[in-house]
Amino acid sequence: MTTATVTPHAEVAAPSKDRSKLVGGISQAVVGAFGLWAFALGERTSSGADTIFGFSLTHGQSQVSVPAQATALTLSAIALACGLVRIFAPVGKTVLRWLSVLYIVCMVLAFLVWAAAGSSIGLNVPSILEQTAVATVPLVLGAMSALVSERSGIVNIAVEGQFLSGAFTAALTASMTGSVWVGLIAGMLAGAAMSSLLALFANRYMIEQVVLGVVINVLASGLTGFFYDRLMALNGAEYNTPPIFNALRIPGLASIPVIGPLFDQNIVFYAAFLSVPVLWFMIYRTRWGLRTRSIGEHPLAADTVGIKVLGLRYKNMFYAGLLSGLGGVWLTIGNTGQFGKDMSTGRGYIAIAALIVGNWSPVGAFAAAVMFGFALELQTALSPLSTPIPGAFLQMAPYLVTIFVVAVLGKKVRPPAAENKPFKKG
Amino acid sequence: MSTQTPQTEQPHTPVPEPSRFSRIVRDLFTAESTPLVTFLAIVLALLVGAILIIISDPAAMRELGYFFSRPSDFLNSAWHDVSHGYQDLFKGSIFDPATLRGTPSQFFGPITNTLEDATPLIFGGLAVTIAFRGGMFNIGGQGMTIAGAILTTYVAFQWTGIPGALQLVVAVLAGILGGVLLGGFVGWLKAKRGAHEVVVTIMLNYVMLFFLTNYLLTTTAFHDPTKAGQSISKPASPNAILPHLFGPSLNTDIGLVLALIATVVVGWFFNRSKLGFEIRAVGLNPAAARTNGISVGRAQIWAMVISGGLMGLIGVTQVLGLNNPNNNSLSPNIDAGLGFNAITVALLGRTKPWGVVWASLLYGAFQAGASVMQANDGISTDIISVIEALIVIFVSAPQLIKEIFRLPSREAAVPGAAS
Numbered sequence: 001m002t003t004a005t006v007t008p009h010a011e012v013a014a015p016s017k018d019r020s021k022l023v024g025g026i027s028q029a030v031v032g033a034f035g036l037w038a039f040a041l042g043e044r045t046s047s048g049a050d051t052i053f054g055f056s057l058t059h060g061q062s063q064v065s066v067p068a069q070a071t072a073l074t075l076s077a078i079a080l081a082c083g084l085v086r087i088f089a090p091v092g093k094t095v096l097r098w099l100s101v102l103y104i105v106c107m108v109l110a111f112l113v114w115a116a117a118g119s120s121i122g123l124n125v126p127s128i129l130e131q132t133a134v135a136t137v138p139l140v141l142g143a144m145s146a147l148v149s150e151r152s153g154i155v156n157i158a159v160e161g162q163f164l165s166g167a168f169t170a171a172l173t174a175s176m177t178g179s180v181w182v183g184l185i186a187g188m189l190a191g192a193a194m195s196s197l198l199a200l201f202a203n204r205y206m207i208e209q210v211v212l213g214v215v216i217n218v219l220a221s222g223l224t225g226f227f228y229d230r231l232m233a234l235n236g237a238e239y240n241t242p243p244i245f246n247a248l249r250i251p252g253l254a255s256i257p258v259i260g261p262l263f264d265q266n267i268v269f270y271a272a273f274l275s276v277p278v279l280w281f282m283i284y285r286t287r288w289g290l291r292t293r294s295i296g297e298h299p300l301a302a303d304t305v306g307i308k309v310l311g312l313r314y315k316n317m318f319y320a321g322l323l324s325g326l327g328g329v330w331l332t333i334g335n336t337g338q339f340g341k342d343m344s345t346g347r348g349y350i351a352i353a354a355l356i357v358g359n360w361s362p363v364g365a366f367a368a369a370v371m372f373g374f375a376l377e378l379q380t381a382l383s384p385l386s387t388p389i390p391g392a393f394l395q396m397a398p399y400l401v402t403i404f405v406v407a408v409l410g411k412k413v414r415p416p417a418a419e420n421k422p423f424k425k426g
Numbered sequence: 427m428s429t430q431t432p433q434t435e436q437p438h439t440p441v442p443e444p445s446r447f448s449r450i451v452r453d454l455f456t457a458e459s460t461p462l463v464t465f466l467a468i469v470l471a472l473l474v475g476a477i478l479i480i481i482s483d484p485a486a487m488r489e490l491g492y493f494f495s496r497p498s499d500f501l502n503s504a505w506h507d508v509s510h511g512y513q514d515l516f517k518g519s520i521f522d523p524a525t526l527r528g529t530p531s532q533f534f535g536p537i538t539n540t541l542e543d544a545t546p547l548i549f550g551g552l553a554v555t556i557a558f559r560g561g562m563f564n565i566g567g568q569g570m571t572i573a574g575a576i577l578t579t580y581v582a583f584q585w586t587g588i589p590g591a592l593q594l595v596v597a598v599l600a601g602i603l604g605g606v607l608l609g610g611f612v613g614w615l616k617a618k619r620g621a622h623e624v625v626v627t628i629m630l631n632y633v634m635l636f637f638l639t640n641y642l643l644t645t646t647a648f649h650d651p652t653k654a655g656q657s658i659s660k661p662a663s664p665n666a667i668l669p670h671l672f673g674p675s676l677n678t679d680i681g682l683v684l685a686l687i688a689t690v691v692v693g694w695f696f697n698r699s700k701l702g703f704e705i706r707a708v709g710l711n712p713a714a715a716r717t718n719g720i721s722v723g724r725a726q727i728w729a730m731v732i733s734g735g736l737m738g739l740i741g742v743t744q745v746l747g748l749n750n751p752n753n754n755s756l757s758p759n760i761d762a763g764l765g766f767n768a769i770t771v772a773l774l775g776r777t778k779p780w781g782v783v784w785a786s787l788l789y790g791a792f793q794a795g796a797s798v799m800q801a802n803d804g805i806s807t808d809i810i811s812v813i814e815a816l817i818v819i820f821v822s823a824p825q826l827i828k829e830i831f832r833l834p835s836r837e838a839a840v841p842g843a844a845s
Binding site: 350 | 615
């Protein structure tokens with residue numbers, strides 16, 4: 001399998017900077033103008049309707065009501081202005097980045113104001129926050145798993161498969177033993193087993209890593225589906241009724257208004273969000289991190305200074321598998337409990353997209369994961385508001401957003417240099 | 427993956443030249459022998475499958491608990507599970523000895539089922555092959571299949587004004603168009619925006635699935651009003667259905683012929699056409715291709731367009747073929763996992779057109795047999811995904827096969843081959 005390795009960005013000559021700025025600015029301005037037309041001047045907001053934002057989980061308390069049209073108008077106008085500034089103003093890189101953030105926030109808020117206009121229920125901010133955070137958990141864990149492996153030079157497309165095997169094993173073992181902790185450990189180890197399999201075939205047998213990852217996903221889907229049919233579907237009471245993690249209320253923090261619910265979650269939830277700063281510190285501030293980055297960028301140089309490239313790659317793939325296995329654990333005993341066939345529904349792939357969008361950095365990947373988590377939750381948040389958008393299109397939103405963002409970022413992000421290149425000690 | 431052997435000075439004693447026949451035989455049993463490695467990979471994957479069948483049988487596992495006091499219990503039920511399962515796999519896919527005295531349609535039934543199941547796999551395998559040769563991975567088989575299926579279904583139930591078989595032709599072309607649109611979009615994003623095609627194709631799979639299931643099949647334009655509460659489209663008109671290939675009692679349709687034609691065309695395309703050469707060049711080394719005046723982006727877009735068109739043909743055979751369980755209408759699981767199986771088929775076929783055909787026949791046989799195996803022995807069809815994935819992994823790692831079966835490398839088996 002030596003033919004056709006794809007290095008997504010290396011072979012394409014960098015476009016002239018001005019043009020990408022121009023195109024990006026124009027597309028932002030056009031979308032902003034569309035927002036102005038659709039959200040602010042549309043039927044839904046034009047009748048003087050108000051949009052209600054609730055800031056307490058209990059309905060009807062501490063609400064703020066804003067005039068929908070004026071708010072949507074202001075927000076869309078700011079978004080449009082961001083686009084125009086991008087085209088015409090000579091601004092620096094940092095300013096551009098913040099402009100993009102402002103742009104996204106304004107567009108999303110304008111959309112929400114439009115969607116909730118005239119509804120007596122309104123938008124419950126703490127609930128949306130909590131649901132977004134919950135949806136973000138597997139994405140963060142998957143993205144961090146892929147980060148560890150890709151920073152060491154191995155493409156981990158198999159996050160999806162690690163989710164599935166982790167979720168299945170956690171549900172099975174937790175049901176059989178009645179202990180969530182056994183499920184936690186078994187699920188994480190199952191993820192690690194899958195990633196070690198990938199590491200073995202990538203390092204030792206040098207199979208093309210993207211292909212290998214996809215095949216391992218098929219394998220994991222088949223294995224879990226097979227055992228689901230043979231065990232769980234026949235005897236769900238014994239094999240698929242796991243206990244789930246109890247919420248661990250952090251005193252003090254949990255009683256803060258609005259963000260309080262984020263501190264009344266279970267241990268997997270906290271672990272997912274803690275993994276980001278921990279990994280940031282590990283990658284950029286420790287010896288392990290330096291070595292990991294070096295084998296992902298230039299393994300030959302790392303080998304020359306005495307780093308055991310293959311050994312570290314195996315080790316890191318094991319850690320990566322533990323992380324994505326934890327993501328699988330979250331899917332079953334961390335959240336809903338029961339295992340279902342192919343229950344990860346592509347979230348492993350979204351996690352990888354988050355890593356790409358986040359330019360292979362922990363903080364960037366986290367921000368992207370939150371964005372995708374929000375897109376995943378959009379449908380639940382908007383379903384009681386009876387928007388004119390069919391539910392199917394809201395379901396597509398996270399996937400469409402992924403395509404859009406990947407297309408917009410395109411050549412600007414750069415993967416670790418030695419990614420997808422097997423290392424052979426000379 | 428041969429290791430670099432140090433070039434030692436060959437001794438000057440004349441080595442007797444082995445005869446041609448003995449050399450062929452000896453070559454056959456080395457690790458470099460493709461047929462042998464493929465065969466051993468299949469055997470190994472079936473062995474793993476057998477182990478899975480045994481450990482997923484709670485009764486057998488209970489008997490394993492007292493293995494040392496009465497081993498025969500465990501061995502009997504393990505043998506029973508595996509032998510019946512694999513026998514049914516064979517009976518469902520190739521032929522059933524019980525039908526020796528039956529009618530021809532009973533006798534040829536299993537093998538024609540295999541051919542019918544292989545047909546979409548050939549299209550998919552070729553599609554993945556073309557993208558792969560162009561240096562890209564088309565994992566969007568599901569989405570492109572759905573896109574093709576949507577358009578082909580629409581033509582098949584709506585445009586009944588087109589006379590006779592012409593409607594079928596238009597429906598097939600519409601299916602191709604559906605795949606082409608999606609594939610072209612992916613190729614364009616890849617070439618012009620540098621968006622990674624793996625991410626884009628996977629996301630499009632979900633987009634198309636939600637579009638079809640939760641939107642299109644609920645609209646009055648597509649939903650069959652006689653099937654209230656079911657998400658299913660109106661059935662294709664009889665004119666637009668792919669006709670039987672071997673007579674009405676056998677389950678193979680004309681799609682197989684289309685698939686073989688596509689194979690020939692793809693083979694010609696790679697070996698003889700300018701565009702095919704450009705796509706291969708881009709896949710091997712984009713920088714070198716660009717230096718030689720090949721437009722990399724154009725080759726990538728074309729590769730994805732052709733790949734998408736072939737994926738669209740899966741949609742055609744799935745909707746208009748004889749395998750459609752819903753009276754030739756469109757339903758949410760129209761893709762049936764074929765988009766992903768196409769990847770394994772292409773890899774097993776070593777991304778060569780005729781290799782894809784052989785791999786499709788094998789996997790078609792697995793699929794045809796798996797349904798019989800599930801019906802008779804309660805062994806989930808998911809085991810087939812496991813076996814197929816394992817075969818691909820093993821085939822891609824000949825070194826592993828060599829280590830497990832202790833095959834000699836060619837240098838060891840044939841004196842002088844290394845020099």
